[in-house]
Amino acid sequence: MSTLRSNRGDELACDAVLFGLDATEASELEALAYDDEQLALELAAAAVALAEFERAGDGEPIPTKLAERILAARAPVVAEVLPPAADRVRPLPVRRPATAYVGWALAAAAIVLAIAGWSRRPSDSVATPQSTSAVRESLLGRADAIKAGWTKTTDEAAASASGDVVWHAATQSGVMRFDGLAPNDPALFQYQLSIFDETRDEAHPVDGGVFDVTARGEVLVPIAAKLHVGKPKLFAVTVEKPGGVVVSKRARIVVTAAPPT
Amino acid sequence: MERYGPLVWSLARKYSPSTAEAEDAVQDIFLDVWRSAGRFDPERSSEATFVAMIARRRLLDLRRRRVRRRDDEELDENRLEHGEPMNNRTEHNAEASLVSRAMAKLEETERDVLVLASYHGLTQQEIASQTGMPLGTVKTIARRALMRVRSLLDGGHTETVAKADADVQT
Numbered sequence: 001m002s003t004l005r006s007n008r009g010d011e012l013a014c015d016a017v018l019f020g021l022d023a024t025e026a027s028e029l030e031a032l033a034y035d036d037e038q039l040a041l042e043l044a045a046a047a048v049a050l051a052e053f054e055r056a057g058d059g060e061p062i063p064t065k066l067a068e069r070i071l072a073a074r075a076p077v078v079a080e081v082l083p084p085a086a087d088r089v090r091p092l093p094v095r096r097p098a099t100a101y102v103g104w105a106l107a108a109a110a111i112v113l114a115i116a117g118w119s120r121r122p123s124d125s126v127a128t129p130q131s132t133s134a135v136r137e138s139l140l141g142r143a144d145a146i147k148a149g150w151t152k153t154t155d156e157a158a159a160s161a162s163g164d165v166v167w168h169a170a171t172q173s174g175v176m177r178f179d180g181l182a183p184n185d186p187a188l189f190q191y192q193l194s195i196f197d198e199t200r201d202e203a204h205p206v207d208g209g210v211f212d213v214t215a216r217g218e219v220l221v222p223i224a225a226k227l228h229v230g231k232p233k234l235f236a237v238t239v240e241k242p243g244g245v246v247v248s249k250r251a252r253i254v255v256t257a258a259p260p261t
Numbered sequence: 262m263e264r265y266g267p268l269v270w271s272l273a274r275k276y277s278p279s280t281a282e283a284e285d286a287v288q289d290i291f292l293d294v295w296r297s298a299g300r301f302d303p304e305r306s307s308e309a310t311f312v313a314m315i316a317r318r319r320l321l322d323l324r325r326r327r328v329r330r331r332d333d334e335e336l337d338e339n340r341l342e343h344g345e346p347m348n349n350r351t352e353h354n355a356e357a358s359l360v361s362r363a364m365a366k367l368e369e370t371e372r373d374v375l376v377l378a379s380y381h382g383l384t385q386q387e388i389a390s391q392t393g394m395p396l397g398t399v400k401t402i403a404r405r406a407l408m409r410v411r412s413l414l415d416g417g418h419t420e421t422v423a424k425a426d427a428d429v430q431t
Contacts, residue, residue, distance in 0.1 A: 014404035018378040019385055020321040023329075043306055044411035045379040046314035049272065051360040052380040053313075059267030062287060067262060070288045077295045186280075204393040226381050226391070227373050243278055246383070246390045 199230030210244035276382035
């Protein structure tokens, strides 16, 4: 393998795994026969995504209606891949060949069963998220957590808004509490948190997540910081288009909170 | 689905431009996982990593199709037929603690770019906007970071990392 081929293959394989390729690049990568390396990179990227998911702890169950729709669609697929029921309960032969294939096939059947919901053991590999209320209470009990009250702007959405934000740097977790922030129609606009960090350029605050306020009264929202926050100096909630933006233009700032210095 | 639903739902919402598309993606992903379950090798990856890999693969494919559809509409050309062959093999075991250690060895910018790309599903341009880095730097750092993690998870193939570093210098 030439160095040139290797370098180009690495570039394309990384780009494919992280961002996807256009048709021309995909053809080029296919010609390089980089399948093995690409798969290893795919697993590495998946492992990073899984670790970050567990670290963030912001997982939510699939909406009930969606789960029902998926379960309705699964039957033909599961029927294709599962061995007959009798094979599933047949005890292993005592003197079975000790080949990798047997364990592999059994594991494959096990994952189908587990994912299909037929094996309802509790999760042991993906963290079960705490309720937002429990997270907030836990953070408030930590001496090194910071808490700051919201200061409302003149934006109409903040007319009756109050509340606070709690942030814990060590665990990179936090919760916003709002009382009286105007409910939004997610089809029209959503709220988004930006976290201004002393360790980062002010022009590029950390995205703290997009969220909705669905009811009047008190609302708790977990902070989902996309990047590590070193030392927050300002939390700002803005009104953005549905889905949020990569970097806010700050046209409608609703509330801000400055941690005590 | 009960077990991996939150993981898949979280990834789908991050990679998809709307809730409706995220819902469709979740259904596609679970059907893919069920179809691909026979290819799962427990000696090479955890179940959760396998599911995350299938999810990311499908979500990137859907995003590419969206971009292609938009480009085709803009160019008023016929939509290209596209099929994504499933890669059937898994060959890597990435334990959570090992991943954490690997991530800890990255530079902060490498970690940022890798997390934004692999977990949050941001494009190269979006990462450039989010971080303020030039687009070319994002590409370089993303490649280097992924190769570093892959190398660290794979037992420390230092030559791969050295090559990635050399690539950065060129």
